[in-house]
Structures are given as C-alpha cells and as structure tokens.
Ligand SMILES: Nc1nc2c(c(=O)[nH]1)N(C=O)[C@@H](CNc1ccc(C(=O)N[C@@H](CCC(=O)O)C(=O)O)cc1)CN2
C-alpha cells in the first residue's frame with residue numbers, strides 16, 4: 067500500500083449500529099485540525115475533551131457532544147485522529163458522518179473500509195499483525211476466558227513470545243552464516259558453538275508456544291459438538307442442562323447465534339457450539355424439500371463437528387423398534403471418524419444400568435448426574451488442558467505457522483545430526499523457520515493475507 071493512499075482521511079461510525087447512549091464518529095488521516103475547527107467552531111487541544119456543538123453547513127448544531135483530537139503519531143492509528151462523541155442515535159450519527167465527508171471533501175475524505183483503522187495502526191507499527199487480530203478476537207469473544215486471552219494478546223503477550231523465539235533463531239542464524247564465509251571452519255563450527263544444543267533448546271521453546279497457541283485457538287474457535295439421537299431421547303433436555311448457568315455470551319456473529327437448533331455454551335471458558343440434529347432419523351422418508359434440506363444440514367454439521375454426542379434412551383433400550391432405529395443412526399454415524407463419537411446414555415435416574423456389552427457415559431439430563439463427566443469428556447476430546455490465566459488468544463493461522471516453524475527446525479536438526487553436516491542446508495532451514503515464525507506478527511506476510519484478515523473486521527474498527 068503506498069504512503070499517499072493511507073494518508074487519505076477515512077471516517078466511520080465507530081459504535082455499534084442502532085440506538086445507544088453515546089455514539090462515536092471517528093476520523094483518521096491528516097489535516098484534521100482544520101476539520102475539527104470547522105466542525106466545532108473551536109481550536110481543539112491535543113487529547114483534551116472539548117464540549118460544544120457539532121455544526122452543520124448552515125451553522126446550526128447537529129448535536130452537542132465531546133470532540134477529541136489526537137495528533138499523529140500518538141493515536142490508535144498512528145495518524146491524526148478526530149473523534150466526535152455524540153448522542154447515540156442512528157440519524158444523528160449519519161448526519162455527523164455525512165458532515166465529515168462534506169467538510170473533508172478537499173482532503174479526499176472517504177468512508178473507511180472494515181478494519182481499516184486497525185489496518186492503519188498495523189501499517190504505522192502501532193500494532194503487529196497478531197495484536198491487530200486480537201482486536202477483532204476481543205470484540206468477537208463469546209466467553210470471559212476468550213475475552214481475557216484476547217486482551218492479553220492485544221497487549222502483546224503472544225507477540226512477545228514470538229519475537230523472543232525469532233530473536234533466538236536470528237542469533238543462531240548469524241553464527242551459522244558467519245561461519246559459511248569461512249569454509250575451513252565449518253567442520254568445527256557445530257561443535258564449537260554448540261549449535262545443536264542451541265537448536266534443541268529453540269525446538270523445545272517452539273513446542274511450548276505451539277501447545278499454548280493450540281489452547282488459544284481453541285478458546286477462539288471453540289468446539290463444535292453435534293447432538294445426535296432419536297426423538298425423545300432427551301437431546302433438548304441435555305442441551306438445556308448443559309447450558310444451565312453456562313450459556314456463553316451470545317453475540318450476533320454468524321455461528322454463535324442462538325436459535326432453535328444451535329446454542330453456544332461454555333465449559334471452563336471454552337465456547338462449545340452445540341447443534342441439535344432433529345430429524346436425523348427421517349432422512350430416508352423426508353416428505354418435502356424443506357425437511358430434506360434440514361436433514362442434509364444435519365449431516366453437514368456432523369461431517370464438520372469436532373465431537374458427536376450420540377444420545378441413547380436407557381428407558382427404551384428393551385424396545386426392538388427403538389434398537390432398530392438406533393442401529394440405523396449408528397450405521398450412518400459410523401462413516402464419521404469413531405474417535406469423534408461419544409456414546410451417551412440418558413435417563414440414568416430411571417435406575418436402568420448401562421446395557422450389557424455397551425460402552426459409554428450414563429447420565430441424567432433431569433437430575434444432572436453424570437453431566438460433569440460429560441463436560442470433562444468434551445474438553446478432553448477438544449484437547450483442552452491449559453489454565454485460562456496463561457493463555458493468549460490465537461488463530462488456526464498462528465498454529466499452522468508455528469507447526470511450519472517446528473518442521474523447518476526439525477529439518478535443520480536432521481542436517482546437523484549427519485556426520486558430514488551440510489552447513490548451507492542447515493542455514494537454509496533456519497532461514498525458513500524464521501520466515502514462518504514472522505508470518506505470525508506480520509513482519510513477513512503476503513498482501514492478500516492482510517486483505518483477508520482486515521476484511522473480516524466490523525466497519526469502523
Ligand atoms: N473513544 C475511544 N475509545 C476506545 C478506542 C478509541 O479509538 N476511541 N479504542 C480503539 O480501538 C480502544 C483504545 N485504543 C487506543 C489505543 C491507543 C490510543 C492512543 O492514543 N495511543 C497513543 C498514546 C498512548 C499513551 O498515551 O500512552 C500512542 O500509541 O501513541 C488510543 C486508543 C478502546 N477504546
């Protein structure tokens with residue numbers, strides 16, 4: 067992105083759509099002193115709230131509110147930032163937005179694209195890429211633990227770990243590359259500098275960060291669980307019992323929306339997206355298109371689920387029709403990876419034991435007995451183990467970059483282990499490991515990656 071382009075002032079409503087006590091219109095760019103002057107009729111002091119009118123073209127106030135001016139580089143974006151904090155009505159905010167565009171025409175003022183304020187913060191080195199992503203993850207967090215972790219990542223907890231690893235790889239690379247210039251010393255180099263020992267220590271550190279990033283990604287993405295089973299086995303009752311006081315904070319983001327067939331709960335702060343697959347049984351004789359689509363969706367959620375809870379009814383186990391219908395579902399679920407399947411027997415309060423020859427968890431959605439065991443089984447299936455305090459938020463992208471780093475380091479170790487170790491190959495693997503690691507903080511990244519990351523932000527962020 068050229069310098070000239072990211073100096074174009076941008077403007078957006080920063081607060082959520084709809085009515086609110088206060089609403090903010092935010093501008094970032096250059097030449098904002100004059101803009102503030104025209105809009106408020108006053109000379110704004112840096113970083114000091116100014117109360118007064120926001121003026122329309124005819125000199126009449128659109129509203130009275132607080133104006134805040136942050137001169138570059140000491141602002142969120144690193145550019146001049148002007149905030150108009152008005153009364154939070156949609157019409158007031160639209161009028162202010164239009165007024166900013168009007169007054170800023172000669173500056174090239176335009177509406178901001180989603181994530182563009184944060185993208186500018188990234189381009190101006192206010193935030194690295196992992197921190198910028200954490201901004202979005204903080205806003206989208208559906209549990210308290212996810213929000214706390216995102217906040218830690220935003221403050222730099224994750225980035226610092228990555229930078230420290232990168233630093234250690236750089237030190238080793240410098241040693242190796244210095245030696246490459248003196249071929250006669252190559253033979254002794256690996257011994258003298260304890261390159262193998264240093265590499266092993268870095269590998270261990272990468273493995274540690276990778277394990278924590280996996281936990282962070284789990285906090286962000288959550289676990290997708292599908293409830294499968296015949297009608298009346300107690301799927302809804304189980305969902306309600308699990309939800310109980312543990313409903314995650316529900317947000318309007320696609321996928322965490324609570325509706326008839328899907329709900330997000332939390333277990334130890336891990337978001338658990340549960341989908342009920344009502345209608346599973348009927349797909350063979352689905353009577354209409356709507357039903358067929360419903361059934362197809364059920365199978366889609368099963369295909370993409372991290373865990374499938376196959377629920378059975380202990381009180382009907384002796385009924386041959388019930389068993390036959392269960393077998394049909396079992397057969398269809400059998401195509402799914404058996405490691406994802408949890409066999410769960412409901413209505414244990416009836417006093418019926420686990421059917422002979424069957425393996426699974428017995429519980430009662432009615433009394434709550436056995437629920438704790440199910441919660442633990444779900445978390446274990448997810449691979450959750452960390453205490454939320456030590457966790458930073460992370461994304462699949464980060465986990466993949468760390469895996470790639472670990473692979474290149476392992477390759478480097480292989481080269482170093484050979485009797486006639488090829489130092490140039492060793493050096494090349496270290497370079498690739500370093501590059502993979504830097505993708506996380508965006509010090510090495512492709513433009514299309516940036517577009518993809520910032521394009522998913524909400525408008526005004
Ligand atoms: N009104 C308002 N509230 C907000 C934001 C905002 O843009 N406006 N934020 C937007 O996301 C978040 C806060 N993020 C911010 C980050 C840095 C700076 C800032 O002025 N940084 C300067 C000075 C730092 C300092 O004094 O220590 C700098 O980095 O140089 C401001 C807001 C949340 N709350």
Ligand SMILES: Nc1nc2c(ncn2[C@@H]2O[C@H](COP(=O)(O)OP(=O)(O)OP(=O)(O)O)[C@@H](O)[C@H]2O)c(=O)[nH]1
Pocket residue numbers: 296297298299300301302303304344412413414415416429430431432433
């Ligand atoms: N005794 C006993 N009855 C239960 C238990 N859980 C659910 N039930 C009863 O079983 C019946 C069916 O429960 P639901 O939760 O509606 O079952 P479902 O699987 O969601 O049913 P569909 O929505 O038709 O698929 C209700 O009468 C519940 O009260 C339990 O743990 N013990």
Ligand SMILES: [K+]
Pocket residue numbers: 298302
């Ligand atoms: K039901």
